[in-house]
Amino acid sequence: MNTEYSIETKCIQSGWQPKNGEARVLPIYQSTTYKYETSDEMGKLFDLEKEGYFYTRLQNPTNDTVAQKICDLEGGVAAMLTSSGQAANYYAVFNICEVGDHVVLSSTVYGGTFNLLAVTMKKMGIECTIVDPDSDEETLNQAFRENTKCMVAESIANPALVVLDFKKFAKVAHAHGVPLIVDNTFATPINCRPFEYGADIVTHSTTKYMDGHAMCVGGAIVDSGNFDWTQYGDKFHGLTTPDESYHGITYTDKFGKMAYITKATVQLMRDLGSIPSPMNSFLLNIGLETLHLRVPRHCENALRVAQWLESNEKVAWVNYPGLQSNKYYELAQKYMPNGTCGVISFGLKGGRDVSVSFMDHLKLAAIVTHVADARTCVLHPASHTHRQMNDEQLMEAGVQPDLIRFSVGIENVNDIIADIEQALTHI
Numbered sequence: 001m002n003t004e005y006s007i008e009t010k011c012i013q014s015g016w017q018p019k020n021g022e023a024r025v026l027p028i029y030q031s032t033t034y035k036y037e038t039s040d041e042m043g044k045l046f047d048l049e050k051e052g053y054f055y056t057r058l059q060n061p062t063n064d065t066v067a068q069k070i071c072d073l074e075g076g077v078a079a080m081l082t083s084s085g086q087a088a089n090y091y092a093v094f095n096i097c098e099v100g101d102h103v104v105l106s107s108t109v110y111g112g113t114f115n116l117l118a119v120t121m122k123k124m125g126i127e128c129t130i131v132d133p134d135s136d137e138e139t140l141n142q143a144f145r146e147n148t149k150c151m152v153a154e155s156i157a158n159p160a161l162v163v164l165d166f167k168k169f170a171k172v173a174h175a176h177g178v179p180l181i182v183d184n185t186f187a188t189p190i191n192c193r194p195f196e197y198g199a200d201i202v203t204h205s206t207t208k209y210m211d212g213h214a215m216c217v218g219g220a221i222v223d224s225g226n227f228d229w230t231q232y233g234d235k236f237h238g239l240t241t242p243d244e245s246y247h248g249i250t251y252t253d254k255f256g257k258m259a260y261i262t263k264a265t266v267q268l269m270r271d272l273g274s275i276p277s278p279m280n281s282f283l284l285n286i287g288l289e290t291l292h293l294r295v296p297r298h299c300e301n302a303l304r305v306a307q308w309l310e311s312n313e314k315v316a317w318v319n320y321p322g323l324q325s326n327k328y329y330e331l332a333q334k335y336m337p338n339g340t341c342g343v344i345s346f347g348l349k350g351g352r353d354v355s356v357s358f359m360d361h362l363k364l365a366a367i368v369t370h371v372a373d374a375r376t377c378v379l380h381p382a383s384h385t386h387r388q389m390n391d392e393q394l395m396e397a398g399v400q401p402d403l404i405r406f407s408v409g410i411e412n413v414n415d416i417i418a419d420i421e422q423a424l425t426h427i
């Protein structure tokens with residue numbers, strides 16, 4: 001693939017490269033297994049001595065082709081798909097952490113990621129220290145320990161919409177000899193490519209804008225190839241010392257810049273098995289073809305909606321990093337000057353009950369758990385995703401009781417605003 005192509009061209013042309021006489025459109029390799037002429041040939045694949053497909057739990061041509069497109073979009077050296085965004089974040093961390101290790105985690109990450117690290121991985125003996133992403137360098141530095149193996153954050157936090165100061169985080173992570181892992185789900189590579197600002201590993205919930213049509217749950221991990229695992233002795237020993245489950249190969253020796261993704265594929269995917277179906281990858285690829293058209297429209301519409309809300313007297317507050325009044329406007333201009341995302345949050349005067357009543361009167365915007373697809377949708381975290389918490393706990397989690405998460409779609413923005421306007425007349 002021509003790496004000089006612009007991002008729009010990569011959305012269409014990266015990935016599937018048919019040879020003479022082959023299908024123009026990416027085929028769905030709906031096959032669990034692959035045929036070989038000799039037993040010896042297949043044996044070499046099991047030893048990782050030869051490259052090739054043998055079982056779809058490890059690799060599948062449809063899945064790999066779509067991973068390659070996402071790799072090109074992010075400007076990485078290697079990528080893999082997973083069955084969900086949760087699996088992507090789990091593998092990204094677990095690939096370099098084991099019992100006794102430690103992770104530094106931004107406090108504003110998606111609730112699922114927070115639970116994964118603070119609750120479930122804790123039970124596996126991997127601890128994490130939660131940091132406020134707005135802290136200064138000195139405070140962030142204090143969170144690191146000798147056994148820290150990575151730092152994890154989101155480019156735009158879901159649903160807090162905190163924009164990451166990438167350079168600050170990368171500097172701190174690298175000063176402690178660990179990679180920065182950034183979940184780039186909300187910004188997408190159309191608006192922001194974290195590798196350009198020092199991130200080492202990028203993860204995605206492809207379920208959101210990449211798929212874009214709320215069809216398939218999926219995830220991806222991309223490696224920049226920039227982090228030198230061998231520079232820190234045995235710290236990343238899973239990558240830099242022999243793997244007995246593969247006859248003693250050492251990933252960094254044998255695979256160089258491909259080491260991290262190769263290990264995550266042949267070890268974690270082999271043993272944990274969170275693969276996407278080839279059919280889902282095919283659908284994801286169709287979503288990716290229009291990502292560069294949809295994302296700018298989402299942002300344009302979201303800005304218009306946010307501005308309209310800001311000027312409405314029934315609205316108590318609006319949070320959207322594209323608004324000049326927003327705390328993160330400057331950071332957003334620095335790291336994602338073309339736009340942030342299509343998700344905004346706001347509260348109505350009168351609080352929680354008014355917010356709920358407003359939502360019930362929306363006609364075009366649908367109440368769903370999902371976020372970030374073509375259709376405008378809405379969620380009230382205090383009644384839904386954070387339902388078990390009382391008002392005090394909600395505030396601690398950074399979720400105001402009246403917070404409405406509004407995911408602006410790509411319908412005509414006048415219709416979206418008209419829907420909000422009519423719903424507001426009922427409260």
Ligand SMILES: *Cc1c(COP(=O)(O)O)cnc(C)c1O
Nearest residue numbers: 084085086110158185205207218
């Ligand atoms: C949705 C989401 C996830 C989890 O992804 P799933 O595909 O739902 O498993 C992780 N990170 C972010 C930022 C998300 O928005």
